[in-house]
Amino acid sequence: MKRSLFATLVIFALISLIPPAWGGQKEVPRDSLKKPGHTLPEFVVPPPPLSKDLYPCSQCHADMEPNPTRRELTFHTEISKGFNHAKDQRWCLDCHNPDDRDKLRLASGKLISFEESEYLCGQCHGTIFRDWKYGIHGKRTGYWNGKKVYRLCVHCHYPHWPKFQPIKPLPPPKKPYDIKYRRLSEDEIPRNPIEKILKDIQ
Amino acid sequence: MSIFNPFINFFRVLRQVVKGNKWYYAWVGLLSFFILLGLVAYFKQLQYGLIETAMRDQVSWGLYIANFTFLVGVAAAAVYLVVPAYIYNFKPIKEVVLFGELLAATAIVMCIMFIMVDLGRPERVWHILPVVGKMHFPASLLAWDVIVLNGYLAINLFIPFYALYKLAHGREYNMQIIKPLIIISIPWAISIHTVTAFLYNGLPSRPFWNAAVLAPRFIASALCSGPALMLIIFQIVRKIYKLDIDNKAIFKIAELIAYAMGVNLFLFAAEFFKEFYSNSIHLAPMKYLFFGLNGHYNLVPWMWASLLFNITAFVLFLLPKTREHFFSLNLACVLVIAGVYIEKGMGLVIPGFVPGTLGEIYEYTPTMVEKYITIGIWAAGALIYTVFLKFMIPIYKGELRFKSSQSKQVG
Amino acid sequence: MKDREKNRILTKHISRRDLLKGSAFGLASLAIPIGKADASFWEAFFQKHFREMNRDEVKAVIARLEEDYYKKYNKRFNIKTTEALPGTLFGYGLDLSRCIGCRRCVYACVRENNQSRDPQIHWITVLRFKKGEKWVNDLEEAEKYYYPDEVPEEGYFYMPVQCQQCENPPCVKVCPTQATWKEPDGIVVVDYNWCIGCRYCMAACPYGARRFNWGEPRIAREEINTNVHYLGNRPRYKGVVEKCTFCIQRTRGNPGRYPACVEICPVGARKFGNLLDPKSEIRYIIENKRVFRLKEDLNTQPKFFYFFAT
Numbered sequence: 001m002k003r004s005l006f007a008t009l010v011i012f013a014l015i016s017l018i019p020p021a022w023g024g025q026k027e028v029p030r031d032s033l034k035k036p037g038h039t040l041p042e043f044v045v046p047p048p049p050l051s052k053d054l055y056p057c058s059q060c061h062a063d064m065e066p067n068p069t070r071r072e073l074t075f076h077t078e079i080s081k082g083f084n085h086a087k088d089q090r091w092c093l094d095c096h097n098p099d100d101r102d103k104l105r106l107a108s109g110k111l112i113s114f115e116e117s118e119y120l121c122g123q124c125h126g127t128i129f130r131d132w133k134y135g136i137h138g139k140r141t142g143y144w145n146g147k148k149v150y151r152l153c154v155h156c157h158y159p160h161w162p163k164f165q166p167i168k169p170l171p172p173p174k175k176p177y178d179i180k181y182r183r184l185s186e187d188e189i190p191r192n193p194i195e196k197i198l199k200d201i202q
Numbered sequence: 203m204s205i206f207n208p209f210i211n212f213f214r215v216l217r218q219v220v221k222g223n224k225w226y227y228a229w230v231g232l233l234s235f236f237i238l239l240g241l242v243a244y245f246k247q248l249q250y251g252l253i254e255t256a257m258r259d260q261v262s263w264g265l266y267i268a269n270f271t272f273l274v275g276v277a278a279a280a281v282y283l284v285v286p287a288y289i290y291n292f293k294p295i296k297e298v299v300l301f302g303e304l305l306a307a308t309a310i311v312m313c314i315m316f317i318m319v320d321l322g323r324p325e326r327v328w329h330i331l332p333v334v335g336k337m338h339f340p341a342s343l344l345a346w347d348v349i350v351l352n353g354y355l356a357i358n359l360f361i362p363f364y365a366l367y368k369l370a371h372g373r374e375y376n377m378q379i380i381k382p383l384i385i386i387s388i389p390w391a392i393s394i395h396t397v398t399a400f401l402y403n404g405l406p407s408r409p410f411w412n413a414a415v416l417a418p419r420f421i422a423s424a425l426c427s428g429p430a431l432m433l434i435i436f437q438i439v440r441k442i443y444k445l446d447i448d449n450k451a452i453f454k455i456a457e458l459i460a461y462a463m464g465v466n467l468f469l470f471a472a473e474f475f476k477e478f479y480s481n482s483i484h485l486a487p488m489k490y491l492f493f494g495l496n497g498h499y500n501l502v503p504w505m506w507a508s509l510l511f512n513i514t515a516f517v518l519f520l521l522p523k524t525r526e527h528f529f530s531l532n533l534a535c536v537l538v539i540a541g542v543y544i545e546k547g548m549g550l551v552i553p554g555f556v557p558g559t560l561g562e563i564y565e566y567t568p569t570m571v572e573k574y575i576t577i578g579i580w581a582a583g584a585l586i587y588t589v590f591l592k593f594m595i596p597i598y599k600g601e602l603r604f605k606s607s608q609s610k611q612v613g
Numbered sequence: 614m615k616d617r618e619k620n621r622i623l624t625k626h627i628s629r630r631d632l633l634k635g636s637a638f639g640l641a642s643l644a645i646p647i648g649k650a651d652a653s654f655w656e657a658f659f660q661k662h663f664r665e666m667n668r669d670e671v672k673a674v675i676a677r678l679e680e681d682y683y684k685k686y687n688k689r690f691n692i693k694t695t696e697a698l699p700g701t702l703f704g705y706g707l708d709l710s711r712c713i714g715c716r717r718c719v720y721a722c723v724r725e726n727n728q729s730r731d732p733q734i735h736w737i738t739v740l741r742f743k744k745g746e747k748w749v750n751d752l753e754e755a756e757k758y759y760y761p762d763e764v765p766e767e768g769y770f771y772m773p774v775q776c777q778q779c780e781n782p783p784c785v786k787v788c789p790t791q792a793t794w795k796e797p798d799g800i801v802v803v804d805y806n807w808c809i810g811c812r813y814c815m816a817a818c819p820y821g822a823r824r825f826n827w828g829e830p831r832i833a834r835e836e837i838n839t840n841v842h843y844l845g846n847r848p849r850y851k852g853v854v855e856k857c858t859f860c861i862q863r864t865r866g867n868p869g870r871y872p873a874c875v876e877i878c879p880v881g882a883r884k885f886g887n888l889l890d891p892k893s894e895i896r897y898i899i900e901n902k903r904v905f906r907l908k909e910d911l912n913t914q915p916k917f918f919y920f921f922a923t
Contacts, residue, residue, distance in 0.1 A: 039892045041892070041894070127923075128923075131922060134894065134897045135884070135894040135897070136706075136708075136884065136894060136897060136898060136901075136902075136922060137881065137922060138881040139876075139878060139879065139880070139881035140871065140875070140876075140881065140884075140894075141871060141875075141876045142868075142870070142871065143866075143868035143869060143870055143871070144864065144868075144869055144870070144871050144885050144886050144887065144893070144894075145698075145701075145867060145868050145869055145887065145890075146867075146868025146869075147868070151881075156879075156880075156881070164713070164880065166713075166763035166764060166765060167713070167715055167763060167764065167879070168715075168762060168763060168764075169714060169715045169716050169759075169760065169761065169763075169764045170715065170716035170717060170719065170720050171716070171760060172716075172757065172758040172759065172760045173719075173733065173735050173738070173757065173758070174733045175758065176258035176259065176260050176261075176564045177564075179253070179258060179732045179733060179827065180253065180732075181250050181251075181253045181254065181732075181828050182731060184731055184831065186833060186834060187833075189730050189731055189831050189832065189833040190730045190731055190733070191730070191833060191836065192720055192723055192724050192730065192836055193720055194717065194720035194721050194723070194724050194877070195724065195836065197717070250828060250829075251826070251827055251828040251829060251851040251852055252810075252825070252827050252828075252852065253732060253827035253828035255827075257827070258827065259815065259821070259823075259824055259825055260821075262812040262815040262816060262825060263812060263816060317811075320811070320812075321809050321810050321811055321852070322808070322809065322810015322811075322812070322825065322826070322851070322852025322853055322854075323808065323809050323810045323850075323852045323853060324809075325658065326790075326807070326808075326809045326810075327809055329662075329790040329792070329807055329809055330789050330790050330809060335790060336662045336665070336790055336791045336792075336807070337789065337790070337791075338788055338789050338790060338791045341786050341787075342786065342787050342788060342789040342813070343787065344787065344789035344811065344813055345789045348789070401813075402816075404787070405783065405787070405816055405817050406783070406819070406911045407783060407816070407817055407818060407819035407908075407911065408816065483750060483751040483753070486753060496753075554816065555816075557752075557753050558821055559752070559818065559819050559820060559821045560738060560740060560752050560755060560757065560774060560820070560821040561740075561751070561752030561753040561754065561755040562755075562757055562821075
């Protein structure tokens with residue numbers, strides 16, 4: 001439970017990353033998203049935040065027999081214990097392809113890569129998927145009249161526990177009664193708390 | 203020799219102003235002290251910025267603008283003397299009209315000073331002028347205010363100075379020059395106060411100001427406080443300079459104040475009813491003024507005092523018995539001045555900002571710097587008016603005469 | 614030497630207790646400066662309105678300002694004067710169903726736009742409302758100073774407010790010196806060298822969006838953003854009004870970047886684009902979501918659209 005919470009927070013922190021972090025990353029074409037009559041903005045989607053220890057999944061799963069039974073996992077315990085994503089209706093292999101673990105599987109049986117996981121989420125969250133395509137759902141960086149950097153669903157929502165975790169707000173503004181002339185040396189000038197947050201992310 | 207006459211005359215006036223008895227020096231000394239205090243406070247404000255005041259983003263105007271608004275009213279009230287004096291030729295008032303006009307000019311000068319100390323960048327004030335600056339006319343009501351205030355100042359300096367100049371040369375002034383100016387000055391006086399009211403009135407973001415009754419209320423209350431101030435000044439002048447000011451003039455003006463206060467109270471009642479009966483969200487500022495809002499009630503005692511003062515003064519001015527008795531008359535004058543000063547000063551400016559546009563309540567209480575500067579400007583105004591009177595009255599009484607080539611009279 | 618002396622007066626602050634001494638310095642600052650070193654004082658004093666300067670005059674002013682800023686912050690500034698792109702009218706969308714009230718936008722804005730750290734100036738105000746209580750028209754229930762351990766809080770929602778970049782801006786209408794105006798791309802800007810600090814615009818703004826420099830603005834040297842626009846985030850002066858410009862220094866460009874508040878928002882509640890481009894995100898929001906604008910009864914016609922994605 002605690003670890004999954006931690007994982008969520010880590011992922012949450014990731015979303016605040018600034019675009020240059022993905023500057024040179026491979027861009028996955030999204031032509032299949034386009035439909036006649038609709039114009040999508042020009043955008044790139046960075047690869048998902050997968051841990052090198054766990055991905056590719058085939059590192060371990062290549063030699064393992066898929067077990068479709070619903071159970072308490074002995075490995076990936078942080079996922080199975082914290083799992084909170086329509087847990088009564090869903091199990092690992094509804095999304096993860098049993099035969100080739102490096103792929104995800106749509107309800108239609110079509111296999112997709114982890115880089116284009118939005119199709120998988122979009123199966124259920126259709127309206128959000130649509131908003132996402134047009135740049136309305138989710139964080140965007142880049143250029144309003146040029147190339148935009150999108151985020152995958154999983155950049156912000158930990159897929160096994162997609163609900164956002166609360167965060168600490170930054171301090172409130174000073175009350176007008178407290179705004180007074182003060183003698184301050186250069187070092188005493190208050191620093192912007194956002195600097196620390198930006199530093200922590202990088 | 204005649205080319206030196208203006209200089210000689212100037213020195214005569216200067217001598218008249220500089221010379222005086224110990225009471226005169228004491229009075230000027232006292233005023234100078236307060237002016238100095240104001241100047242010191244103003245230099246502090248210049249150095250550190252308006253952070254030295256209690257104004258903040260939530261309440262961005264305060265004591266300075268409150269005083270400005272009150273003084274525009276005082277200035278506008280000169281018209282109350284001009285109309286009976288020149289249009290109806292009511293002799294007793296005609297004799298004192300010059301005092302009123304000079305008071306108006308002094309009040310405008312004080313208005314300009316209050317605006318100047320309120321500016322964040324006073325050295326850039328020329329940006330507001332046409333041609334050299336970039337006056338936003340006709341869109342900005344402040345641009346209108348610059349025009350009407352300066353125009354009114356010019357009129358109210360020209361008429362008395364022209365009349366005095368002629369008097370000093372022992373000549374009767376030319377009514378053909380004065381008359382058109384007087385005719386203009388009547389709507390102009392109304393306009394300075396209307397424009398100042400519109401300055402607030404035109405802001406839909408501030409529901410308390412955005413009421414059509416605001417301009418009429420401004421005029422009505424101005425016609426109370428200004429003449430009341432004059433009545434007091436007349437009596438002082440009469441006493442000090444042994445000047446013959448007819449009681450009839452004083453009682454007539456007092457009667458006119460009663461009518462103006464009646465209208466003022468009625469308009470206030472109309473506003474009060476509308477807000478409280480409709481009980482919409484725009485009631486908040488009015489509630490703040492008279493009953494307090496969410497535990498904030500800084501202005502409540504002041505507002506009730508103001509209302510009480512105004513009603514009492516109304517009664518005192520209205521009844522011939524109290525109106526024509528100097529104790530009650532002077533009491534009424536003081537009450538009116540105080541009542542209107544509260545109502546149209548802080549009682550007008552602050553509820554425009556409380557609650558703020560985003561619902562915040564910041565209770566503004568002026569700092570010492572603001573108070574010193576305000577006192578300083580009032581002292582400066584009093585000094586200007588004192589100096590005016592000092593050379594005006596001897597001329598008026600025929601004691602001071604100018605040297606001129608045509609006139610043989612030498613003072 | 615003279616310059617150094619002047620800097621000392623500017624940076625070191627004189628004891629406020631010593632009123633007389635302070636007033637002497639005030640007098641000194643008022644005194645007419647004589648000599649070559651103060652030529653820039655007169656150039657600044659007589660600087661024309663931004664829109665009345667020709668290209669060469671603008672260039673000279675920019676050079677002088679860059680020099681002034683270098684003296685003050687010991688950093689090289691790049692002051693842009695980029696004009697509005699043809700065919701753009703900026704619009705902003707804010708998804709109230711997503712905002713969690715974390716105030717990242719407030720401080721990212723401060724960082725990007727060089728707001729004074731002391732006395733504190735924020736261009737964005739985040740309001741908190743209790744669910745089910747009145748809001749939108751009556752903002753009296755709004756709480757601006759909330760500071761819980763974590764947001765979002767149970768039973769509350771949040772509404773950030775900043776300059777709404779009205780099409781019909783009351784602040785512009787009332788400015789007596791035309792120191793603030795609406796640019797062709799819809800951004801309401803201030804010429805900080807023309808503003809006289811009368812604060813009439815602050816009285817006129819229905820959104821509490823305008824901020825005044827009550828004191829000398831101060832920012833730690835290392836936190837200064839030197840990539841600035843004349844009409845936007847360049848350091849301001851004591852006694853002038855400032856406001857959000859949709860990050861004019863970032864957004865005016867081809868390609869132009871998103872405003873800082875859009876990019877920092879961790880929940881993607883903030884959207885930005887060209888209202889004249891039917892393919893823009895903001896147009897998609899207006900055409901497909903339910904949008905509302907703050908205080909529409911005042912007919913200010915903001916280009917800031919609040920919406921609910923869900």
